[in-house]
Amino acid sequence: MSFPLLGKKQQCFWIAIGQCRLILLVNTRQYTILSFLISLSCETPSLAWPMWRSVLHDVFKVFFSLVAFLNISPQLPDGQDLPLPPVILGELGKDPQNPTVCFYGHVDVQPAKKEDGWKTDPYTLTEINGNLYGRGATDNKGPVLAWINAVETFRAMPVNFKFVIEGMEEAGSLGLEKLLEEENQCFFSDVDYIVISDNLWLSNKKPALTYGSRGNACFFVEVECGDKDLHSGTFGGIIHEPMTDLIALLDSLVDPTGRIQIPGIYDSVTALTEEERKLYESIEFDLEEHKNNSGVKKFLYGTKEEILLHLWRYPSLSIHGIEGAFHEPGIKTVIPAKVIGKFSIRQVPHMDLSVVKRQVAEHLEGVFSKRNSPNKLKVSMPLGAKPWLADVNDPLFKAARRAIKTVFGEDPDFIRDGSTVPVARMFQTITQKSVMMFPIGAADDGEHSQNEKISRHNYIEGTKVFAAFFLEISKLHRHLHKTSNTETNN
Structure with missing residues (x-):
């Protein structure tokens, strides 16, 4: 969405109008969007990748001008190939005036059996009291489809869009690093920003953006x-x-x-900075809720700040x-x-x-x-996996923050992840681009656990916030480049 002849206030007005239109559109298409997720549940885990490959191929062909299934199967010592699911690359748009956003997601899941303690069949998505239960609902099929739904809401994309979808994340993303290195000067050469939606909020209600993880x-x-x-x-x-x-x-x-x-x-x-200390103070974190989720009687530390520092810092x-x-x-x-x-x-x-x-x-x-x-x-x-750290003042985080404010009506918490996210560090190191983790799942979604779920509310609102993010990053990117060009000319 471009407004080259409008003043700043007029641009902001029409951006706001565009966001409202998108939110209304997503609201009216809730049933279709939800049906899309339900239709992609499968009866057995062995069917997961073949079915997803077929569906994603069909979806990508509709929306994307380029779709490639790249083989990453390594060769074993005996000369045979180890069969691995291919990595899917998708591309939509090549407007040089627009920023290029690359989204990473995965569609493989952790094993699950009903007899392990599931209250529903883990491979048949089931809605109960507003929650969508099923293996992969929040990690990571739900967020992947929310991005696809967000792309679908636009008649004309305000960004150039790229997808990287893999099927080996739960096994350590075998073969992905080599692929990124090989495609760095080709597929990723014009990428400005990389977004990963493969983690959770810190709380059950307040949105969050993740800017770091431990190794x-x-x-x-x-x-x-x-x-x-x-x-x-x-x-x-x-x-x-x-x-x-x-x-x-x-x-x-x-x-x-x-x-x-x-x-x-x-x-x-490194020593804790004053700016970082303020971030920790403002984060919404319920110690009792976290303790109840863990099942333990007592933590090593008694304050929110101490707990978060020892989890992340x-x-x-x-x-x-x-x-x-x-x-x-x-x-x-x-x-x-x-x-x-x-x-x-x-x-x-x-x-x-x-x-x-x-x-x-x-x-x-x-x-x-x-x-x-x-x-x-x-x-x-x-x-050995290395830690990852991003700059919260990067345009990527500013745009996501504005999008969350628009959709959820409040600023997000800026959080780190105490666990390890190898793909974030991998993308950052190889591409040298800005990387952000943009979750839509709540803290109690139970990724990797029995009764994994994503709420209907988070799935629909997540689609809205991704769509709003496209508009915000487009606006910020254009403003930064206009300012940069003005300074260069002067």
Whole structure:
């Protein structure tokens, strides 16, 4: 939507009129939009990708001038290809006066069975009391379709639009990074902004925009005494048991207050700025609600600010399990020959993965050496994902904030995600473009859990807010470029 001959106030007026028209249009098409989501539920998870590929192909052909299904299947050591779902690239519009927005989403889901505790068939979308229940409703089929619905509301798009839809996100986005690198100078060369809608609000009612996430460094610490398990009646009390060594190592990692005990681990954590502190103060966050959602009786910290800082701003260490230890019901008095402790560190911006890996290894080796154990110690980091951080003053966030204000009637919270979102960092690093996470799901949607849902309200309002965002980012982008050109000419 372009208004080259209108003054600033007139432009704002017609932008507002356009937003109202779009909101009314979405309201009148609620049944159609909802039916679209319901029609894409499937009876079994094995049908999910073939069905989605067919449907998305048909949808994209209607709206997009370019649709490509790109093979990302890697080759196995024996020469055979590992069959993976293709990544779908879609494109609509090439107006050089318009900004180009690229949306990323995924249509694969976590496994689900009704007998796991679902109150409905997880692969048949079911509406109950205004909530749409089904696997993938909020992660990530609902948001993907909300974007498609938003595009459909326009007769003439105010932005150039691109889609990246994959089917391997839940398995670590296998093959996506290589594809982004290969397409960086082609498909992504004219992209101005990248938007991801694959997370949730912090609360159940207030919208949010996400500008950062923690990384994740996963570690294995292995202790081995020999090549076979031993009888505790025959050898207990006369050998250095691997499990005893491992428990001591794991116990050395974090203290009762949650503070990591690895020397130097906090050295790269930047000081809290005044601007950021104010963001934390204004965030709507119900401690009791969060505690009830978790099922625990008490948190390590007692204030909203402390909780959020330790979820987003500071690293954390979690111990996940022990491989090789007896864990079944009953009693088994064996001494395992080899045990592997598994833990992870959620690192924050400016923490270097290679430095964290070295610090962990040096700490564990130091603790182990003091035990004078003859057992073998091995420390490894099989997986390392870096943190992601964006600038909340970027036009992308300003446009989204205005769109949320228009649709929901209030400003959003600016939040970080305590978990890890590899694709955000991946897009930012490879394309060097602005990246924002734009959720429409509520905190209680239960992604990856039983009875996953998205509310009918959030799905419809999410469609509206995406449409309003197109208008806002177009307006902001044009204003910035006009200002830039004026300064250049002067």
